[in-house]
Amino acid sequence: MTRxxxxxxSTGRLLMVAAIIAIVSGVSVGLGVGYVIHYDAPTTRTFxxxxxxxPFDENxxxxxxxxxxxxTITVNKGDHVLIHFVDxxxxxxxxxxxLDPPYTLDAVVYKNVTVPPGGGVAGTFHNVPGVIIGQGQxxxxxxxxxxxGTFRYICEIHQPTMTGYLVVIG
Amino acid sequence: xxxxxxxKMLRWSAVALLLVTGMIDLYYGNSFAGFYENxxxxxxxxxxxxxxxxxxxxxxxxxxxxxxAYTLFLWSVWATVALETGTGLDAVAYADKAIEAVLAVNMVxxxxxxxxx
Numbered sequence: 001m002t003r004x005x006x007x008x009x010s011t012g013r014l015l016m017v018a019a020i021i022a023i024v025s026g027v028s029v030g031l032g033v034g035y036v037i038h039y040d041a042p043t044t045r046t047f048x049x050x051x052x053x054x055p056f057d058e059n060x061x062x063x064x065x066x067x068x069x070x071x072t073i074t075v076n077k078g079d080h081v082l083i084h085f086v087d088x089x090x091x092x093x094x095x096x097x098x099l100d101p102p103y104t105l106d107a108v109v110y111k112n113v114t115v116p117p118g119g120g121v122a123g124t125f126h127n128v129p130g131v132i133i134g135q136g137q138x139x140x141x142x143x144x145x146x147x148x149g150t151f152r153y154i155c156e157i158h159q160p161t162m163t164g165y166l167v168v169i170g
Numbered sequence: 171x172x173x174x175x176x177x178k179m180l181r182w183s184a185v186a187l188l189l190v191t192g193m194i195d196l197y198y199g200n201s202f203a204g205f206y207e208n209x210x211x212x213x214x215x216x217x218x219x220x221x222x223x224x225x226x227x228x229x230x231x232x233x234x235x236x237x238x239a240y241t242l243f244l245w246s247v248w249a250t251v252a253l254e255t256g257t258g259l260d261a262v263a264y265a266d267k268a269i270e271a272v273l274a275v276n277m278v279x280x281x282x283x284x285x286x287x
Binding site: 011014015018019021022023025026027029030031033034077 | 235238239240241242243244245246247248249250251254255257278281282285286
């Protein structure tokens with residue numbers, strides 16, 4: 001009985017051929033995947049985030065008329081994110097920015113700019129799940145997008161309408 | 171007799187390494203959710219399937235060589251993507267790839283022993 005082509009090769013040769021084929025095809029696929037990913041080096045991405053009141057009576061409809069603008073923030077995994085969160089309410093109404101776990105954030109909250117003398121730091125927070133600001137206040141929120149996926153950012157006071165999504169492309 | 175014992179030991183160590191690598195891949199897909207997590211599930215699933223094939227000793231000369239090639243293939247894909255883009259450089263991936271390297275050596279030894287016996 002004659003041996004097949006597979007059986008004719010020595011063990012060393014077979015392993016060598018398999019290794020070369022595997023590595024060459026692996027490198028080819030890897031180059032393709034790398035191209036598809038269109039990877040951007042981590043960078044600081046800055047956003048301005050506002051509250052918006054839609055023109056309807058929340059008492060009639062039964063849910064808040066407040067929303068986030070923008071309601072979607074997209075970054076790449078590893079990016080440093082800087083959000084300027086501003087409460088532009090014309091009435092004394094507060095809003096929170098809470099990010100889904102595992103994210104936590106650092107924030108600096110500034111005083112109401114509409115009341116003289118205005119400005120100045122009202123509080124500094126580290127590694128907190130969220131932050132609250134009042135009418136005329138703003139906060140600089142920072143965190144690093146270490147986890148890929150879609151995560152909600154919400155105002156705890158105005159649920160379910162005041163909800164946005166952080167999309168981290170990994 | 172000794173050669174047979176060595177063969178058995180190498181086969182079961184390969185099965186253990188394949189299962190561990192498969193579980194790590196499934197964990198990676200589950201924990202680092204993103205656009206590519208399904209690829210990790212597929213890779214992990216193939217490793218676990220390969221563990222079963224090696225354990226059952228089905229067509230050993232073909233299956234052992236294929237698992238060896240598959241291990242080197244995935245290692246090369248990871249290394250190329252990591253060098254090209256800087257992604258996949260974390261503790262879980264390092265552990266996974268270190269085990270894969272040991273698995274490749276294990277498969278070489280297993281394949282040589284199988285051919286000798």
